[in-house]
Amino acid sequence: MKQKIYTHRVLILLSVISLSICSCKKALETTPYSFFGSENFYSSTAEAEMATLGVYSSASTWAAYGWYIPQVLDNDSDISQISGNSADSWRVIPHYTGIPETDIYSSTWNVLYQGIDRANVVIERIPKMPLYTSGNDQEKAKLNQYLGEAKFLRGFYYSELVRMWGDVPFKTKSSAVGDDIKNPLVDRYKIYEQITKDMLEAAEALPPTSPTSERATKWAAKALLARISLFAGGYSLRADGQMKRPDNYKEYYAVARQQINDIMVSNPYKLNPSYPQVFINQCKHLLEPTESIFEIAFFSLTGGGGETPNSSRVGFWNAPTTAAGVYASTNLRQATIRPFYELFQDGDYRKDFAVARYSINATGNRQYLLTGNGDQNWAPGKWSREYQTNSPTENVNTNINYVVMRYSDLLLIRAEVENELNEGPNSIALDAINQVRRRAYGLNMTGSSIALTVTNGGAGYTANPTIEITGGGGNYASAAVATRTSNRVATLTLNNGGYGYTSAPTVTVTGGNGTGAVITASLVAKPSTTAVDIPTGLNKQQFFDILVDERAKELCFEGLRRADLIRWNLLGTKIAETLVKVRAIRATYPYLAGTNFVVGKHELFPFPQNEMDVNTAITRQNPGWR
């Protein structure tokens, strides 16, 4: 009896235990609640679209276009430099004192490859989706577009890697389990072949519309291919330390010409008649559908100190110094270089718009920095706080898109390509550059800038009175008294002629303890087309030299200058020339690039040490870096 009870107890116990265990396999299944499983992702067009946007989002980071690529890695040049001399990575690299360990190199490198891998996944997975072959027309069209976008972005990201690092690891297959994760360097021209192929295939798949959003279009693919072709056909630093361009470089120019011609047939683009408005619109997050060719989207719901997703530093890191007050503060991080300002001619509205010779005080007023070494603090003016929406989320990070390519860039490329292939400027080249120049001089823009004359010097001015300019429909005209004779206002300094004045504004003179000074404003007549246009009859080199300057004036601070100078093999020359120019201004004018730049080294970035340490398939560092 006792034995029986005992057996019963054991049986009950064992059955409880075994029930509680159930099936082992099921007992160990877990759910990734917060993620999508990779096995069944890409089951709908919506998921394919999310994955495609994931390819874009790599670009929407500080390491890519929010900050580093255009603002850190494209400095210092002959038009701008990073201020200060302390050991921050974002200062060290522009001042040509970075080393392979400097972290920004690996951040940017990694984020571009991250985008490429995401693109590779999309390019592999979409064609395997049942909907890709058996979906309805709408579904097929969508998937085809996503495929095109992925190819476009893969081509774009690779073009950036090749531009900055030369020969790089190259893969068009997504990283997967069991792969050899060490990829050797591949010749940059091999990679350009794939980029060209990707861009052409993208152009076929993408919608032939002008942009309605930050997503790629057919024309963006073609325009970017045109630009990339110029880089492929331009100079680059080879492994032997020499700057060379390919022997067949004109073939690349021909590809560019073909793309531009394709675009021009159904030209969807047009310049905004007002150069300043292009950037004011950027600051206000307005899409410029006819001038903007491709933009990287930035917009973050949250403010805060560090990097929040999709936050931009355009208009924060490259804006005039602003004291906290009416606007949120910015420091001088990117400074312009005075000789660049002096390159502009009078009447060119880009001059005083693009270069801010002022800082902004707490009351929101411009303080012109024209005396002493104030010129060392001139900054890019295109994305000044004054034009921004100044929402509380944009105090440190902004929501300003990075514009990868504008139509004026394409026009100047057209001029360059025609000049090169034609061995001199033809009418297409002249027309292209002149469209840009006419816009710059405001020929189609409403209003003008103003000039001032002292009509009456007044009397009793023991100090300089303040000059205030109001009305007239325009903006930003500013002047100060330059000299007084016998306590009378004698001469003036026009800080800024302003723009957009349709009638002469009112000028009031206050302070200075005197009375009676009268200053009259008048509209400055617009120059004639012929005065603005590039004259005919220039030879190839003359036209090219003009183009070199014109690209600087038109596209300054947009992340292209250093890159352009490298492809023309002019970076060393320009830096040396700039050093001479700034030293002539002042012996202490800081220009670290002038002493630190090394020809045959700094035209390429070093392979990041993080990569070199683990990717043993890379057997050499870029020339000069060790």
Place this chain on the structure above:
Amino acid sequence: MLKAQNPSLIKGTVVDDTSLPMVGVTITIKGTNKTTISDSNGSFSINADRNSVLVFQFMGFRKLELALDGKTEIKATMQTDDKILNEIVVVGYGTQKRKDLTGAIASVSGAEIAKVPVQNVAQALQGRLAGVQVTMSDGSPGSSPSIKIRGGTSITQSNEPLYVVDGVPQTDGLAFLDPMDIESIDVLKDASSTAIYGARGANGVVLVTTKQIKSGKVAINYEGYVGAKKITNEIPVMNAYQYLLLDYERSLGNATLETSFANRYGAFDQLQANYGNRSGKNWQKEVFGSTVYNQYHKVSLNGGGADTKFNLFFANNSDEGIMINSASKKNIGKLTLNQKVGQNLTVNTIVNVSNQKITGLPPTEGGNARLTVLQTLLQYRPVNSLNEDDDQLLDLQTDPFEGASTAAFQSPIVSAQTRLRNRIINTLNANTSVQYKLSKKLTYRGLINYTLRDNKYKEFNEARSIVAIRSGGPFGSISNAKDIRFNYNNTLTYSQTFAKEHKLDVTAGQEYIYNYSENFRASASNFPAVNNGWDNLSLGTVVGVPSSYAEDDKLLSFFGRLNYSYGDKYLLTATLRADGSSKFGVNNQWGYFPSVALAWRVINEDFMKKAPVFSDLKLRVSYGQSGNNRIPNYTALGTYTTGLYPINNTNVLSAFQNNLPNPFLQWEANESVNVGLDMGFLKQRITLTTEWYDNRSKNLLFDVRIPGSTGFSSQFQNIGKTASKGLEFSLNTVNITGNGFNWSTNFNIAFNKTKVLELSEGENFKIVSSYTDINDFILQVGKPVGTMYGYLTDGLYQVSDFDYNSTTNTYTLKNGVVKDNRTVQPGYQKFKDISGPNGVPDGVISDADRTIIGNANPKYTGGIGNSFSYKGIDLSVFLNFSVGGDIYNANVLNNSALSNQYKNSLQRFANRWTTINAAGARVTDPTELAALNQGKTVPSYVGIVSDRPYNTLIEDGSFLRINNVSLGYTFPKELIQKIKLSNARIYFTAYNLHVFTKYSGYDPEVSTVNNAITPGVDFSAYPRAKSFVFGLNLSL
């Protein structure tokens, strides 16, 4: 009526169980305080009533009471107290007598732990057990120590052992326990002991048993202490004058800065006169300098009868941190209930509720920037302008010198007051265990546990805080993480003795663990002027995107153990465990972990009778395997995570692969061999345990950095093998006993060496980063885990290394002098050119010139404790030490760069290579520059930057710490009974009294980067304090 006293001279002898006379035995007449001591022949005499009872006491022997029963001559035979041998040791899923142990298990009693006035139980283990290395990351209140057993062989994020409290595995350490509630802690060190924990045992197992309840009359107890704490030392920084010299040197050449320097501080030639005697502010003193207090109070109620026993307590522990505005407060309530149901069933229930609130800005928050608390302390300027009071600096929200738009510095006091952080951890642990005797030989045990841990982190940056100023307004967030764990296990134990000599004990069991965790975070910024973001996030005008996350993992296990002994001489233990974990790839989910151990109790052999000096002799040999599954969930699966791409200023979801999955991921396996020898001499007055081990881990799980060109920066892989070998000694001696005076000593020392044996794919090394993106550690075959990596300094670039061009005032490096891939000038740090891209020195300093510069692993560690007692007085002194481990002083590296304006730095940079002469002019002339800097060894203010770790940052972290000194007095029973107390003790303890070390930072016991392969980094560590407490224990 009193019994008439009839004293007689009683004579007698005392012998031990081998009939040898015993010296120094204390003989007391029961009920009196009349005492005598036995002499060298074991003889004694005492005047006593012939009907009284004599009490014989001697340490290591059982207390003996003999009634005289009218005799005047008596012979007493005392029996060895083999308490130590018969002591119950907790092993996995059961207990064993110490004499029956076959594996390497070290134990410490709750009484020892209670001596250390700390909040975390694990901290009290410091130095107590051979081969158990306890390191506090720093001295911040509420910080959890990390425990490394036998050096740790794993290279995943954590080398932490598995903690098991009252049979329940814990995932978050021991913070929820009351340090005074510990019965014992048993540490399983070898794989034969840990294999029963299978997949989680590879780093050792720490078994904690909380206080067991005793039946008896209901008693109320109070335990408590109050104490004071103070910082132990400071890191020397440059004084006011030295700082100004640096700032002057930096300003030269920049007209704006030169002018403002002169306006603020006066002319250079007056600097010495104006500031030479001005002390300026000592920021460390301002922020860490005050005396703070800690206190602990616990009230408990216990009692019960034969069937029901209970214990209920509430403890409150409040620990102020030495930094302004930092503290940790802990409340613990616990109910233990033990119920007997009939003859065979016992039910035990424990409910432990704890609440901890940790306040204060973590000193490492802010990374390597000036915004990090400790970095600000070292870098904030010590002195104000000529005519302004230095005290004004105390309240500065931003440094006016920097200009409103460039604020980076803030008074560290304001920072500590305005960057508010609160961590609130609530835990509920409820377990019920059942023991059911199915028969005399078969016992069922079951345990069910439910743990809920709620961790809330609140962060608010007031408008006045530097981070709010920099980001345009106050911001705050609340995040909440919840962990739920459900765990049950069932075991059946069969015990049988055959033919008297054969004892068999078989256990079979099953266990299931389910972990679920989720978190939620909400944030807001741009609050109006009011600063109450914590309690009303909706006041923030900009609302952050809320985030949430959930994950789970499962572990299913079966295990068995066989204990067999023959004649109390030969012991065998064999275990096997099968674990299935959801973290691994479908084909690698199951792991099998066997172990076998043999022990020979030599002492019980007949031939040992000839060696009476031995009281214990046991040889143990064991082999076993255990595993490690401590990796994040879902690493074997490819998962897609989501992000945003803001098309037309509207956030649109994007998705991308989260990680590069590795479905081949499998268990990290640890194999270990252990040989142990237990010796006891002179009736156990001396016991010595020696352990030798060889641990080998293979298939190490590691988040390997992979080339960025794959699109990912890291991947979890099984990458190689490591070995850890060592020798441990634990010695306990009773030095003096008898005469009412006792002195005993315990000493332990452990030698350990770890080595990487193999890395995947034949890779030679993998370099890893610690506190910033700088690669400063290396995993290399043949070298230990925790190897520091960097450049070797080679003096400074001298003037003579350069050609000087007098027209351009420029120095160009001469041919033949080692170049650097960074431009160098005279006075710059020079490094040794030891290699190049082709493996030979190439004349250029580049990454190829990095080499091994340090090893964080100590050669040996240990502790020595001495306990004295005389009558009611007890004194204990405990010291712990560590010899040979290197510290990577990252504070120095981070402050090596001196070029930033307004930034102070460490004292060691005061005597640097200078570029200015006595007149304050910049020197360019080679002769003058060389003369000025003869014999200088510290680089110029621009001569070194902080992105290259170098060998002189590595310091010897050897130390000897006077861990605690405790003096107590227990009041005599007769005295306290009058006031109805059953027990009363007062004590005074000094904790962390002094550290003998050469290390230049706050404390050599530091590791601020929580990663198994980057130990020994000192970056912005919260300084340790010494504390003095006065305590009281009372029982009603």
